Amino acid sequence: MIFNSEVFILFAAIFFAVYFVLPYRPQLLLTLAASYVFYAWWDWRFCALIAASTAFNFAAGTVIGRHSLSRAGRWLLGTAVAVNLAVLGFFKYFHFFADGFVALLNDLGLQASESTLRIILPIGISFYTFHSLSYVIDIYRGRIRPEPDPAVFATYIALWPQLVAGPIVRASRLIPQLKTRKSFSFPRLLVGCELVIVGFFLKCVVADRLAPITDSVFAAPSAFNGLNVLIGAIFFGFQIYGDFCGYSLIAIGLARIMGLNLGRNFRRPYFASSFSEFWQRWHISLSGWLRDYLYVPLGGNRGSKLATFRNLFATMLLGGLWHGAAWTFVLWGGLHGLYLVLQRLLAPVHDLVSARGALARRGIVGLEMAGVLTAVFAAWVFFRAGSSEAAWLVFAQMVSGGYDFAAVQNKFQVVMGMGLIGLLVAAEATAEQPALRNGFRRARAARVTMAISLLCLLALFGNFTGSQFIYFQF
Amino acid sequence: MWKKIAFVAGFAVLLFAADRTLAALLSRLVLASNARVSALYDGRVGADVVLVGNSRGVHMAASPEWTRALCRPVFNLSLNGLDVATQDVLVRDYLDRNPAPKAMVLEISNLFSDTFMAPEYRPFMAESDRLAALIRSSRDTWVPWLDVSHLFRFNSEYLLRALLFLIRPSDQTPEAIGEISPARIEAYLAAHPRYRVNAEAVPVLASTIDALKARGVEPVLVLAPYHPAAFRVEDWRGRALAEVRRRLPADVAVHDWSLALPDDASFADPLHMAPSGRRILAGRITVSGLGDLASLCPATVGRVSE
Numbered sequence: 001m002i003f004n005s006e007v008f009i010l011f012a013a014i015f016f017a018v019y020f021v022l023p024y025r026p027q028l029l030l031t032l033a034a035s036y037v038f039y040a041w042w043d044w045r046f047c048a049l050i051a052a053s054t055a056f057n058f059a060a061g062t063v064i065g066r067h068s069l070s071r072a073g074r075w076l077l078g079t080a081v082a083v084n085l086a087v088l089g090f091f092k093y094f095h096f097f098a099d100g101f102v103a104l105l106n107d108l109g110l111q112a113s114e115s116t117l118r119i120i121l122p123i124g125i126s127f128y129t130f131h132s133l134s135y136v137i138d139i140y141r142g143r144i145r146p147e148p149d150p151a152v153f154a155t156y157i158a159l160w161p162q163l164v165a166g167p168i169v170r171a172s173r174l175i176p177q178l179k180t181r182k183s184f185s186f187p188r189l190l191v192g193c194e195l196v197i198v199g200f201f202l203k204c205v206v207a208d209r210l211a212p213i214t215d216s217v218f219a220a221p222s223a224f225n226g227l228n229v230l231i232g233a234i235f236f237g238f239q240i241y242g243d244f245c246g247y248s249l250i251a252i253g254l255a256r257i258m259g260l261n262l263g264r265n266f267r268r269p270y271f272a273s274s275f276s277e278f279w280q281r282w283h284i285s286l287s288g289w290l291r292d293y294l295y296v297p298l299g300g301n302r303g304s305k306l307a308t309f310r311n312l313f314a315t316m317l318l319g320g321l322w323h324g325a326a327w328t329f330v331l332w333g334g335l336h337g338l339y340l341v342l343q344r345l346l347a348p349v350h351d352l353v354s355a356r357g358a359l360a361r362r363g364i365v366g367l368e369m370a371g372v373l374t375a376v377f378a379a380w381v382f383f384r385a386g387s388s389e390a391a392w393l394v395f396a397q398m399v400s401g402g403y404d405f406a407a408v409q410n411k412f413q414v415v416m417g418m419g420l421i422g423l424l425v426a427a428e429a430t431a432e433q434p435a436l437r438n439g440f441r442r443a444r445a446a447r448v449t450m451a452i453s454l455l456c457l458l459a460l461f462g463n464f465t466g467s468q469f470i471y472f473q474f
Numbered sequence: 475m476w477k478k479i480a481f482v483a484g485f486a487v488l489l490f491a492a493d494r495t496l497a498a499l500l501s502r503l504v505l506a507s508n509a510r511v512s513a514l515y516d517g518r519v520g521a522d523v524v525l526v527g528n529s530r531g532v533h534m535a536a537s538p539e540w541t542r543a544l545c546r547p548v549f550n551l552s553l554n555g556l557d558v559a560t561q562d563v564l565v566r567d568y569l570d571r572n573p574a575p576k577a578m579v580l581e582i583s584n585l586f587s588d589t590f591m592a593p594e595y596r597p598f599m600a601e602s603d604r605l606a607a608l609i610r611s612s613r614d615t616w617v618p619w620l621d622v623s624h625l626f627r628f629n630s631e632y633l634l635r636a637l638l639f640l641i642r643p644s645d646q647t648p649e650a651i652g653e654i655s656p657a658r659i660e661a662y663l664a665a666h667p668r669y670r671v672n673a674e675a676v677p678v679l680a681s682t683i684d685a686l687k688a689r690g691v692e693p694v695l696v697l698a699p700y701h702p703a704a705f706r707v708e709d710w711r712g713r714a715l716a717e718v719r720r721r722l723p724a725d726v727a728v729h730d731w732s733l734a735l736p737d738d739a740s741f742a743d744p745l746h747m748a749p750s751g752r753r754i755l756a757g758r759i760t761v762s763g764l765g766d767l768a769s770l771c772p773a774t775v776g777r778v779s780e
Contacts (some may be wrong), residue, residue: 008616186478223661407652412634448485452492459493459625460633464616 001041003250004204004464011038012254019258024181028151031178031258035158039124042164046122049087054157056083056249057132058150061139065146067140077140081133088129091121093325124164126322128157130289135171137293152178161251161258165244167265167285174260182259192452195253200462201454203246206424208463210239210417213410218384224241226401229394229410231417236384237377238421241269244283268428270376273368275339280378290319309344313337328382334380339372369448420461497624500633504597507636507644510551514564515601521549524568526561527581527698528589529554529714533746534581534698537646539753546576547629550646553591558584558675560592562682563604569689577692580683582728583745585718586669596620597636598625641670653748654741659703662744669710676721683726695728699735699751701744734758 001008015034022030040047046387060080067073135156138144156175162168217224217232224232248265255262260459268284279287298311312336320333353364378395385391408414431437475534505516513519523546525535531552540548551564561584592608599606599620610617619626639645652658676686683693697715711732735741740751747755 220661222657406650409651411649412631412638416634448488452485452489455489456625457490458494459623460496460629462629 001038003247004200007041016257020182020184025407027181028155028178028242031160032151032155032158035160035163037156038160039163042123042310045218046124049091049122049125050128050158051154053084053087053128053132054154057157058147058153060136060147061146061153065139068142073140073400077136080136084129084133084136088125091125105303127166127168128163129169130228130286131157131171134168134289134293137198138171144175147171147175149179159255159260161254161260162262165247165251166283167248167251167262169262169285173263177260185259188259189257192253192255192257194447195249195256197451197454197458199246199249199251201246201458202242202249202424204462204464205242206420207239207242207246208465209413209420209461210235210242211463213413213417214384216410218386218390218394221390221397221401224397224401224409225404225407226398227403228414229397229401231408231414233381233398234377234396235417235421237270238424240380240383241266242424268432270373270425270430271369271432272372273365275336275343275372275375278372279336279340286319286322290315293472294318309341312340312344316340323383326387328385328388329363331388331391332379332383335375335382339375339379348362363409416461489509492582493623493625497628500625500628501597501600503640503745504628504633504636505601507639507665508643509632509636509639510549511553511564511595511598511632512636512639513549514551515569515571515598519549519568519572520547521572522546522576523548523579524551524575524577525549525581526551526556526565526580527579528552528556528584528587530583530698530747531556531579531581532750533648533651533742534696534752534755536648536749536756537754537755540759549575552581553586555589555591555594556584557587557589557591558672558678558682559590559608560595562678562685563602563608564595565682566604566685567602569685569691574689574691577694578686579694579696580679581698582679582695582718583697585671585679586714588672594630594632596630597633599627648752650749651742651746652708654701654738654743658743659701662703663707667704667706667707669714671714671717671721673721676718680722680726683723695722695726697728697730697732699740699747699755700732701738701741702733702736703744731755 001011015030019027019030036047039050041282042051052451057080060076060083064073064076064080067076068271135144135153139146147156152175155178156171159169160173187451210292214232214236217229218236221229245266252262252265263285265284267281269278272278272281295311295315298314299307300311301308302313314337316333317330317338318333320329320331323329350364350368354361381394382391383386385394440450498688506513507513523529523540523544525537525540525548527534529552531551532554534552535548535550537548537550538637540550551568553564556564561580563747565578592605593612593614595605596609599609609620617624635645683695697711711730715728715730722728735747735751735754740748740754742748
């Protein structure tokens with residue numbers, strides 16, 4: 001079930017009505033049961049897979065825990081990682097590689113056809129697989145001990161607020177929180193509700209109002225002029241931010257009401273002045289996961305420059321592939337890898353200019369912010385386009401399609417979209433200033449006013465057709 | 475404990491007050507707008523001829539041109555995607571709130587679609603029991619929320635239109651939507667257009683016609699010009715018009731203008747006319763009048779091709 005639906009409102013109302021009155025064990029089991037109900041609402045068949053994955057990783061963690069940091073432990077870990085990746089690979093990438101293999105055979109003149117077996121992609125598999133991987137790896141590294149209670153572990157894997165689209169929360173953070181009873185807290189309720197309201201605003205107002213423009217532009221770029229296509233591409237950058245950040249905030253807010261702290265997943269990413277900073281602000285839980293479980297084990301920046309570049313590129317390439325079984329995601333990831341490499345190569349230029357004084361420093365940071373934003377939005381075109389050909393068509397149309405505003409289609413929606421983006425940017429620019437941000441946090445009247453304003457904007461501009469969240473497909 | 479309850483209660487009261495206050499303000503702004511539906515509900519229209527239909531009606535006529543052609547005030551009430559049921563409500567509300575016109579031109583291509591646009595006009599549901607009833611009849615899950623939040627009634631693209639036409643003086647001249655091109659024709663044909671008469675819509679149209687006649691308004695049914703590409707997949711006109719004529723009262727004439735303008739320059743796409751096509755059509759009406767409604771301008775020979 002999706003957050004922006006009536007059935008979810010009913011689910012949440014029933015869940016919270018019962019949750020806080022229960023003692024610890026029933027509370028934990030209720031959370032687990034509710035998580036499986038939440039997941040089964042998509043497709044009950046998915047529950048068997050997540051249950052099997054949970055059982056396997058629970059057992060694996062227990063066994064690895066007896067052999068952590070040993071050679072046997074390494075073999076056991078390798079097996080556990082391989083099984084998890086094999087399951088993820090099978091469900092997520094079967095068609096990606098099968099289609100490519102069939103195409104290759106056909107190109108070689110050997111007749112081949114795709115298997116008639118259609119593999120359904122279980123929703124959230126990328127997220128809970130990464131949860132499981134971090135669990136077994138951290139046990140091997142001695143960072144955490146195996147969880148002895150299967151109900152606690154199963155709840156960690158299936159926790160309903162973050163099950164289908166994250167954030168990716170480490171076991172070391174969440175499992176300890178699941179081992180104590182959570183009582184009702186009014187301050188937590190307020191904070192949680194605040195996050196949920198902001199999340200719904202980002203999703204139902206910002207993202208869903210931009211979606212019709214981006215969908216129509218990316219479906220047929222040649223039917224629009226260059227300005228229209230450029231608007232569509234920019235709108236997508238904000239649509240995916242509103243959609244994903246919105247979901248994360250709703251998930252984090254709901255968990256906060258439950259008494260669970262899932263951390264933070266976004267921190268105003270479009271204000272980054274470097275690509276590494278962008279990845280410290282965008283999908284923080286995934287970038288942290290990739291850093292700790294891929295980039296660092298590959299060697300990180302401990303080797304030569306060339307090795308560092310290779311590690312950065314490989315990490316981002318695989319990060320792109322994590323998003324989906326399509327070459328456009330690989331291209332997107334590869335672009336970000338390239339950006340990170342270029343940033344390292346150009347670091348001496350940044351240092352040289354910055355050393356010339358405060359004005360020069362501000363100037364170069366401003367340029368860098370503009371450059372990062374442009375590069376990130378250009379990469380989003382590959383992320384959104386159905387194919388690399390479609391992505392290049394978008395760019396070609398931007399260059400040659402003409403920039404007459406009178407020929408822009410759906411002007412009302414475009415103007416509304418621009419207004420919403422302006423509102424979002426202004427709000428985030430304010431939040432970027434620590435003094436203003438902290439002042440706002442302390443001013444209850446300001447927070448109440450913001451909440452009421454957002455609810456009014458939701459009523460006025462929200463799209464409640466129950467549209468899917470973009471990251472559900474990953 | 476009481477502090478918390480008071481906080482929640484206070485928040486709810488503030489939210490309710492904000493919702494009702496802003497909705498009342500928006501209601502005034504929307505009624506004051508120069509957009510066509512606003513003018514209807516504000517009772518500001520005094521036209522001899524009113525046009526109504528979907529986007530093809532929107533682009534069929536710029537009412538200033540028809541006003542000049544007929545030397546009578548003309549008002550275009552057509553709206554993009556307008557379905558027959560919503561059209562019926564708007565026509566009846568028009569007759570209740572504005573002086574009855576002498577003729578109403580109904581562009582009938584909305585008989586071939588199954589859109590339902592009433593929810594788009596929910597900013598006016600407080601002004602019209604008919605409109606409110608039609609919107610509620612859809613039984614969509616969001617309908618009860620219209621009573622919970624009055625701001626939600628303004629959650630429609632029409633709100634933006636109304637706000638824009640607070641500043642602009644009139645929305646009676648259609649916005650340019652480009653020029654016809656091989657790409658547009660190809661896109662249209664690729665959508666595999668099929669024209670089937672919506673059997674449920676025809677009785678509703680017949681009821682609208684009865685309401686017009688009861689008020690002494692002459693109904694003039696027309697099928698606006700199409701680009702020839704619209705008939706490339708199937709020449710559906712004869713079949714569709716025969717079915718419409720069969721289902722309507724015998725004394726109601728349907729004027730087939732679908733092939734009146736066969737040239738590319740008259741169209742923005744296979745379905746909608748371009749400014750040059752509108753001007754040609756207006757010129758022909760100058761000559762021939764409209765149904766039984768003669769032009770008050772000096773007349774010459776000729777008639778719109780059928």
